[in-house]
Amino acid sequence: MSIELPEAKILAEQMNKELRGKRFKSWCSKDCERLQRIGMMNKDLSIFNQLVDGKIEFIRSRGNVIHVKLDNGMNLIIGPEYGGEIFFHKDEKTVPNKFHLKVDFSDGTVLTVRLTSMGVIEALKDNELASSYVFKRDFDAEKLSPIDEEFTFERFSKHLAENNKMLKAVLVGKAAIIVGLSNSAFQDIIYQAKLHPKRKASELNAEEKRGLYDAIKFMVNERLRLNGKDQFFDLYGNQGGYTPAMGPNMKQQACPECGTPIEKLSHGGGHVYLCPTCQL
């Protein structure tokens, strides 16, 4: 299950509250070879030694990337893009068997991080942050974040008008005009906005643009309100309560709006579930 903007924000806020001011005592990694080989973790793990003795200054998120800033010039970047589990433990007793990174703090508390699919765990010096693909992508102030004040309908609408690509490329991934959404949120949003995934951004009329903007705001705010998606677990292991209106959970079901069987479309390097009647 992908960790998108709402879930990353929930985790970062909980981490900031729980971990800020704590000092890294030691770390260990487990089963990381594959991750390192495909660039999801530093090639040389000895850089994690430089986290030791650092005190956490703050933890923040933008898009779906979590940034842990230490006071010794080091950073931990966690981007569980396609799924991950980040858990806080009061002591060793609740530490799970499976994790990729475990951090022990000087007060005896523990943080574990596990990527369940594609994602990133990187230790980086301050001057190396720009070398992180996910950090650069999501902390780029030029890109709108749906929870920032700058994400106004006027700005969003202008970006859409200037973009002649299909909606998925405009809302998801490297060239997207906003940060934090993946294919999961995309299916949910365009269903609620009643738009077909193959529509081009620049061809939307004013009402459709408004519908898309409202659907993004609604989805993000609902997921924040309900502690994330229903397959998400927060820092304390509490499950989220938001069920997407459209997505793999609607496979072989009928559209709740019109009763048409839901279809699955191969699109943009993935699958998109949609209602062929409602989404035009």
Ligand SMILES: [Zn+2]
């Ligand atoms: Zn329908």
